[in-house]
Amino acid sequence: MNISEKLMAKYDELTYKFEPKMPDHQNGLIIGKTIYLRPGQSATELAATISEEIAHYLTSVGDITDLDKPYNRKQERKARDIGAVMLVxxxxxxxxxxxxxxxxxxxxxxxxxxxxxxxxxxxxxxxxxxxxxxxxxxxxxxxxxxxxxxxxxxxxx
Structure with missing residues (x-):
């Protein structure tokens, strides 16, 4: 089992969907308990994306896609950090x-x-x-x- 598969198995209460319509600048997005993933990511990119989206699931509330707002940037940084420590x-x-x-x-x-x-x-x-x-x-x-x-x-x- 690779890293992404291990993460998905550990957080099996979530649904993981590869969405071809994801914008190129966005590798992942969580809505409710569904994580949408952009296809075509390398194994390392996919692991980072999945761990970050799981971190959003664990820590974030609401729509934080507008990164012009300081609170949203803080939540994004927090999820990226937690995602990184999940992997390292x-x-x-x-x-x-x-x-x-x-x-x-x-x-x-x-x-x-x-x-x-x-x-x-x-x-x-x-x-x-x-x-x-x-x-x-x-x-x-x-x-x-x-x-x-x-x-x-x-x-x-």
């Missing part, structure tokens, strides 16, 4: 480190997400944990520019 967890970043990834694009490729999604998740973690998080024997240093350093401790205290 701290454990995923540790997995990238253990796999020998040394750049954002290598991590994104390893996790089968876009570089933008990877950076959005890292930026969110940087804000949430003020730049630093410790998991097991690893210390993750999140930078506001979307990059991350991973330090592995060999001390098992």
């Amino acid at each position: 967890s701290p454990y995923d970043i540790i997995d990238c480190f253990e796999a020998g990834c040394v750049s954002v694009w290598e991590c994104a490729e390893h996790l089968q997400v876009s570089e933008v999604t990877f950076k959005d998740a890292v930026k969110w973690y940087a804000r949430k944990w003020n730049g630093i998080k410790t998991e097991n024997n690893y210390t993750l240093l999140f930078q506001p520019n979307g990059t991350v350093a991973v330090l592995k401790s060999f001390n098992n205290f």
